[in-house]
Amino acid sequence: METTFLAGPGAPRVLAVSARDGRAAADAAGRLADRLAGDPSLDPDDVALTLVRGRERFAVRHAVTGTTGAELADALRESAARPRREAPVPALVLDLGDGSALPGTPALPQVAEASAVGATIPSAGARPLAVRAAAELYGTASWLAAHGVRPDTVVGRGPADAAAAAVRGDLSLPDALRAAATGADVPQPAAPENSQDPEDPETETAVLVVRVGDGADGPGVLGLDPLDPASYARLFAALWEHGFDVDCTLGRGGSRVRLPGYPFRRSGSFTAAAPAPGLRPLTPHEQRWLFHDLVRSGSAAEHALCASAVLPGAAPGAPAADAALAALLDRHPNLRAVFTRDGGRWFARESRRPVTAHVLAPAPGAEPEALVRAAAVDETFAAADVPLIRCVLAPAGEGRAVALAVYAPVAGGSSADELLAEWAEFAGTPLRPAAGAGAGTA
Numbered sequence: 001m002e003t004t005f006l007a008g009p010g011a012p013r014v015l016a017v018s019a020r021d022g023r024a025a026a027d028a029a030g031r032l033a034d035r036l037a038g039d040p041s042l043d044p045d046d047v048a049l050t051l052v053r054g055r056e057r058f059a060v061r062h063a064v065t066g067t068t069g070a071e072l073a074d075a076l077r078e079s080a081a082r083p084r085r086e087a088p089v090p091a092l093v094l095d096l097g098d099g100s101a102l103p104g105t106p107a108l109p110q111v112a113e114a115s116a117v118g119a120t121i122p123s124a125g126a127r128p129l130a131v132r133a134a135a136e137l138y139g140t141a142s143w144l145a146a147h148g149v150r151p152d153t154v155v156g157r158g159p160a161d162a163a164a165a166a167v168r169g170d171l172s173l174p175d176a177l178r179a180a181a182t183g184a185d186v187p188q189p190a191a192p193e194n195s196q197d198p199e200d201p202e203t204e205t206a207v208l209v210v211r212v213g214d215g216a217d218g219p220g221v222l223g224l225d226p227l228d229p230a231s232y233a234r235l236f237a238a239l240w241e242h243g244f245d246v247d248c249t250l251g252r253g254g255s256r257v258r259l260p261g262y263p264f265r266r267s268g269s270f271t272a273a274a275p276a277p278g279l280r281p282l283t284p285h286e287q288r289w290l291f292h293d294l295v296r297s298g299s300a301a302e303h304a305l306c307a308s309a310v311l312p313g314a315a316p317g318a319p320a321a322d323a324a325l326a327a328l329l330d331r332h333p334n335l336r337a338v339f340t341r342d343g344g345r346w347f348a349r350e351s352r353r354p355v356t357a358h359v360l361a362p363a364p365g366a367e368p369e370a371l372v373r374a375a376a377v378d379e380t381f382a383a384a385d386v387p388l389i390r391c392v393l394a395p396a397g398e399g400r401a402v403a404l405a406v407y408a409p410v411a412g413g414s415s416a417d418e419l420l421a422e423w424a425e426f427a428g429t430p431l432r433p434a435a436g437a438g439a440g441t442a
Helices: 024-040 046-054 067-078 107-117 128-146 159-168 173-182 231-240 284-297 316-333 368-378 416-428
Strands: 013-019 060-064 091-095 153-155 195-197 200-205 207-212 221-224 304-310 337-342 345-351 389-396 399-407
Touching: 013 046, 013 067, 013 231, 024 046, 024 060, 024 067, 060 067, 107 128, 107 173, 128 159, 128 173, 128 207, 128 368, 153 159, 153 389, 159 173, 173 221, 207 345, 221 231, 231 304, 304 416, 316 389, 316 416, 368 389, 368 399, 399 416
Parallel strands: 091 153, 091 207, 207 221
Antiparallel strands: 013 060, 195 200, 304 399, 337 345, 389 399
């Protein structure tokens, strides 16, 4: 359990349910409401964790917020009365705003860590309020990412522009904070627009924007007030209903409890619909481990192969690291696989979207190799449309530490060490294996 202002007794909880179709989803919400109303001793934190860690995610969803079991039961009944249907998951943009100084500091560990880095930026000629704003926005975005909010792109203006560049991995955090301090230009991405999906040209991709600021929602916009616990709860509930597999516990922790099961309905006959073009059924290996990670463990770290190394001398920047990763995927097309949902069922497909390396900021006192290995496997692979290979880099003395993690079911016959050596070859850098580096699975 995290010690944050989101874990206070008066902070709202989020309860999230899902099912294969609208009727089953309404049944699930109603049955959960009855369970909460019938047992006032149930801790909402335990219920939230059980729903997140103990249930498979389906496409039709309800999510509600509240502080007590009674409030949550009433909200679930109201939600169940509103028809829901499956809809495509939109592209997600995180807009960090214009970098206006917040009236307070979000009590999140990632914000504290980023602010500590900001305190090391030389003060001569600097704009301290801009550095503070950029650090706090970077920390807030890092907390969101740690809890499943993985945007397709991150944008910002003013000091927030520098923070966005660091979140995207275009700049290290110290470089981004120095840019905020001096007003220097930073790399600019193109924000996605409503357009055709490059993997399915006949399908238009909608865009949903999460905007950090005053917390106000608007058409196609979900607001987040970084200082308001209720704003985080509303955001995560809305993202869940839009199809994003976010962590609706908000890091509060809890214990698993017995809850109503999935509302299966019998019918005279059932014929599964043919999957959409480009999808294939999961192999037994993929199916067994994905189900385990989705439902039983709530994580995929134990089924991630990971290797790390130190690159001495000049280390590749983000563009070179990304190019090496693209070459590795061309050599091993199986690593392009992602898991996705269609008609309430899980399938696999080949993704042609580029996979980018993530560059970490220096962490005072942390051992770089351990830092990149942890970052490579901490975020789950068991989610819809998430790349099943991850590359993380961090400064390590005069060079850079690198870790490569891949979800074991799609690794084929390659070990993590072999894949990392190939990546280093493509990056044009000599490889010095980390002590004890290698693949590890449960």
